[in-house]
Amino acid sequence: MHLVHPATLAVLLFCVGLYGVLARRNTVLVLMSVELMLAAVSLNLVAFDVWLADELHSGQVFTLFLIALAAAEIGIGLAIVLLVYRRRGTVALDRLRALRDGPGADEAAEAAGPTDAAARPTAIDAARGQETTTP
Amino acid sequence: MTTTTAAVLVPLLPFAAAALILLTGRAAPGFVRPLAVLPTLAATALAVLVAVRQGGDAPLTAATVLTPTGDPALPVELALHLDGFAVLVAALVAVVATAVQLYSTGYLRDDPRYPSYAALVSLFTAAMLLVVYTDDLIVLLVGWEVMGICSYFLVGHYWERPAARAASLKAFLVTKLGDVPFLIGILVLASEAGTFRISHIVNGLTSSLADFELERPTLVALLLLVGVAGKSAQLPLHTWLPGAMAGPTPVSALIHAATMVAAGVYVVARLLPVFTSSTAALLVLAVVAALTAVGAAIAALAQDDLKRVLAYSTIGQLGLMAGALAVGSRDAAVFHLLTHGAFKALLFLAAGVLITVAGTGSLGVMARTRDIKRRAPDAFWAMTIGLLALAAIPPFSGFFSKEAILHAAETAALDPAGAPAGVPAAGAWLVLVATLLTALLTAAYATRLWLMAFHDPVSARPEPLPQPPAVSGVTTLVLWLLAVPALLMGLGYRWLPSWLDGTSLAPTLGTSAVATGAAVIGGVATWAAWRRRYEMDEPPDPGLSLLGSRFHRGAAAGFHLDAATTALAARPTEGAARLTRFLDRAVVDTYVRGAAALPGLLGHLVRRAQNGNAQTYLTVLVAAVIVLLVTTALASTGG
Amino acid sequence: MSAGALPVLAAVGESGRSVLSPSGVEIVFLLVAVVVLGAAILCVTSRHLVHAALYLVVALGGLAVEYLLLTAEFIAWVQVLIYLGSVVVLLLFGLMLTRAPIGPSPDADSRNKPVALVVALAAAATLVTLVVDAFRTTWIDLSTPHGRSDALGESLFRTWVLPFEALSVLLLAALVGAIVISRARRDDSEEGRR
Incomplete structure (x- = not known):
């Protein structure tokens, strides 16, 4: 098989994932796009490993590691997203701007409040529910 | 104890007291009163002892080198020079200081800042005694400045009041304005005479053996005169003195009536040969003295505040002393200094009691208030004696000393050959006329003061006296103590010449008649004016009738000299400051801001x-990253 | 494929194989690749959040098929088990816990979208050019399978055993970390109100 095929597929998959990371607003969707990028890298590793016919199977072993790391990453990432959601009532990436420079950084965070007014009480409820289910 | 030792102790005792009070006053307030009174009392005893022992003999002189200056022939010396002038003035200062300290124990009984007050008064007393006794011009200047700073602090004693703060600053600045030329004058004088010792300068100038003349006597005399005018409140630097009445009344009595303001006159008396060597300086002194005496007397006639009347009166009397010096008679000047110190201290202390009793210092309010005379009989009698002395009614002390001045002026005017060398006849005439006019006006404002404060022939005053605080016994004692010299010191004309230069101070019949006649005319005219206003039920201020309302307004404001000062000095200075501020803001700051603008824009x-x-x-x-990747790829492939 | 790859199509390998005469495996690979790419593009553009997750499943599943075609069978099964089995489920849970709407959400894309498109296209152009230029004469020999479980297992537990154990520690740490982060604290609700 021509090596260009898997390599090009990996590149295109990576760029689609990149677009998703840069363009999506929902943080969970951003995490999905990150998974796509990781998968593209995995494909690259496997393809080159098979091409080189490596005795130690480095590429495929690393792919295994990568899959495990991706699982860990998605677990931590989702935990963070949930925490952010509980505290801010939103998972929209472009509203989480507390790190912005200059005066009005807090105000910006507050200004995001009214639009999330509907989401906020439910966020608190979600936190409460979480609390009651956690032993 | 030798006389010299006693004389050294005289300024040292109050100084030690001041240091002790400042150190312990806060920790042990109970000791402040004895510490304030007893050393001053001891100093008084020693000063009187020194005066008696000196007794008009040849001056005692003792000196020790204090510190070298750049010139080895011109050291600063801690020197004593005890002649008749020094010991008499020192005795006066000590007596008045003791009286004031005693009076203050009663007057400032409940003042929380009494310790610092007592310390400053003691320090002031020490400095004044140092000025009186010292023979060294630099040491004199040190005492002179210490007095100035004590005056500043004491005028600002009630610093909670804006008026007191402003007055203390004004007093300090105006006197310092005079002190700078004074310092330059001292330095010029010392460099020309080759010594800081007053006695050496005076001996060199008066002795016929030493062939010594000042190169620029007019310059030196005029420079010294500016400092003297500042300290002794002569025109045009007198404006601080009426304001200084914002201080406690005993301070006004001690510093701003009896002693510090007299220091200028005393210094001129000590250095009189320097002044007599310049006719121009004496003429300037005569003009200043005449203007000051007459102007201040007119202003005193228009004041409403009791203490301000006395302050202007002090300025006028100091003008008379300066006039005596301008005709070369330091005996008469110092005689008047002594009697004035006594009766003006008495007047101020009595005024303090009166203000406490009446609850106000305003004569207009007092004139509507019943029973002041009955409630404060001691103050009434003290005030009466003091005012009679001030108005120069025989046989009170002021009569004799004013006679002496008048006599000296008359001698110098009518018989220039008999006058001391260098005294201009024109100046003498000016002083003579001014003294007579002042005698009339003084009697007028003294009468006005007395009538408005006390005279109530048919008990027609409308307002009752508010319940006054009790007057302490010490205060009354001090009043009667001071009334004695105010009454009797005039008789000292018999003995004083032996202490002083030896000129006769006895009153002559002609001048006595003229002066007393002028005083009586002034008194009677005031009484008549008062009487007419009293019967027409107008506000019983005879000053209004005597001066006319427009002139009265001007005189009440001190002839608007403050406004003139503001227009001539303060406005241009403020304008320059505003211009500087504008230039700083508009020009200098623009460059700085411009330099900051570009980085600021980039940062933004x-x-x-x-x-x-x-x-x-x-x-x-x-x-x-993509850009870098493309760049790297293109660079590596050479494309 | 972009225009940059066109010269490659005419290239003839040493072994006489040509792009113009693809083998069966290659045809299947390309077809599945089209499916994978399509699913991935739908995944990053879909307005339905849950649909996006399902498209992700399709893309990752297609990728597993590609692994099989590349003879990496063990990796393929692991991909199916872990990605499809757990990761996507986790993502779905994340969507549900953050109250993602079931219907289409109009604000799924941020305002960064045009810029993102430009950047992604530029990246794709650059990388595809580079990859095609680098590997246009490279062929994979698929005649001997190179990803069988026994060979991979031997390699994994002989040569790579230490990194493997380290990875297990890392997974444990991630587990603990996720629990610590997502545990509901008492002040969370109060801060949420603030």
């Missing part, structure tokens, strides 16, 4: 990028 642009959106950051990051 960079800040815009920090919008907190992680996606934007990531986009820029990836775009940059």
Whole structure:
């Protein structure tokens, strides 16, 4: 098989994932796009490993590691997203701007409040529910 | 104890008291009163002892080198010079200081800042005694400045009041304005005479053996005169003295009536040969003295505040002393200094009691208030004696000393050959006329003061006296103690010449008649004016009738000299300051701001990028990586 | 494929194989690749959040098929088990816990979208050019399978055993970390109100 095929597929998959990371607003969707990028890298590793016919199977072993790391990453990432959601009532990436420079950084965070007014009480409820289910 | 030792102890005792009070006053307030009174009392005893022992003999002189200056022939010496003038003035200062300290124990009984007050009064007493006894011009200047700073603090004693703060600053600044030329004058005088010792300068100038003349006597005399005018409140630097009445009344009595303001006159008396060597300086002194005496007397006639009347009266009397010096008679000047110190201290202390009793210092209010005379009989009698002495009614002390001045002026005017050398006849005439006019006006304002404060022939005053605080016994004692010299010191004309230069101070019949006649005319005219207003039920201020309302307004404001000072000195200074501020803001700051603008603009642009959106950051990051990748690829393939 | 790859199509390998005469495996690979790419593009553009997750399943599943075609069978099964089995389920849970709407959500894309598109296209162009230029004469020999479980297992537990154990520690740490982060604290609700 021509090596260009898997390599090009990996590149295109990576760029689609990149677009998703840069363009999506929902943080969970951003995490999905990150998974796509990781998968593209995995494909690259496997393809080159098979091409080189490596005795130690480095590429495929690393792919295994990568899959495990991706699982860990998605677990931590989702935990963070949930925490952010509980505290801010939103998972929209472009509203989480507390790190912005200059005066009005807090105000910006507050200004995001009214639009999330509907989401906020439910966020608190979600936190409460979480609390009651956690032993 | 030798006389010299006693004389050294005289300024040292109050100084030690001041240091002790400042150190322990806060920790042990109970000791402040004895510490304030007893050393001053001891100093008084020693001063009187020194005066008696000296007794008009040849001056005693003792000196020790204090510190070398750049010139080995011109050291600063801690020197004593005890002649008749020094010991008499020192005795007066000590007596008045003791009286004031005693009076203050009662007057400032409940003042929380009494310790610092007592310490400053003691320090002031020490400095004044140092000025009186010292023979060294630099040491004199040190005492002179210490007095100035004590005056500043004591005028500002009630610093909670804005008026007191402003007055203390004004007193300090105006006297310092005079002190700078005074310092220059001292330095010029010392460099020309080759010594800081007053006695050496005076001996060199008066002795016929030493062939010594000042190169620029007019310059030196005029420079010294500016300092003297500042300290002794002569025109045009007198404006601080009426304001200084914002201080406690005993301070006004001690510093701003009896002693410090007299220091200028005393210094001129000590250095009189320097002044007589310049006719121009004496003429200037005569003009200043005449203007000051008459102007201050007229202003005193228009004042409403009791203490301000006395302050202007002090300025006028100091003008008379300066006039005596201008005709070369330091005996008469110092005689008047002594009697004035006694009766003016008495007047101020009595005024303090009166103000406490009446609850106000305003003569207009007092004139409507019943029973002042009955409630404060001691103050009434003290005030009466003091005013009679001030108005120069025989046989009170002021009569004799004013006679002496008048006599000296008359001698110098009518018989220039008999006058001391260098005294201009024109100046003498000026002083003579001014003294007579002042005698009339003084009697007028003294009468006005007395009538408005006390005279109530048919008990027709409308307002009752508010319940006054009790007057302590010490205060009354001090009043009667001071009334004795105010009454009797005039008789000292018999013995004083033996202490002083030896000129006769006895009153002559002609001048006595003229002066007393002028005083009586002034008194009677005031009484008549008062009487007419009293019967017409107008506000019983005879000054209004005597001066006319427009002139009265001007005189009440001190002839608007403050406004003139503001227009001539303060406004241009403020304008210059405003111009400087404008230049600093508009020109200098523009460069600084301009230099900051460009970095500020760049920083602002960079800040815009920090919008907190992680996606934007990531986009820029990836775009940059792509650009780098393309660049690297193109570079590596040579494309 | 972009225009940059066109010269490659005419290239003839040493072994006489040509792009113009693809083998059966290659045809299947390309077809599945089209499916994978399509699913991935739908995943990053879909307005339905849950649909996006399902498209992700399709893309990752297609990728597993590609692994099989590349003879990496063990990796393929692991991909199916872990990605499809757990990761996507986790993502779905994340969507549900953050109250993602079931219907289409109009604000799924941020305003960064045009810039993102430009950057992604530029990246794709650059990388595809580079990859095609680098590997246009490279062929994979698929005649001997190179990803069988026994060979991979031997390699994994002989040569790579230490990194493997380290990875297990890392997974444990991630587990603990996720629990610590997502545990509901008492002040969370109060801060949420603030």
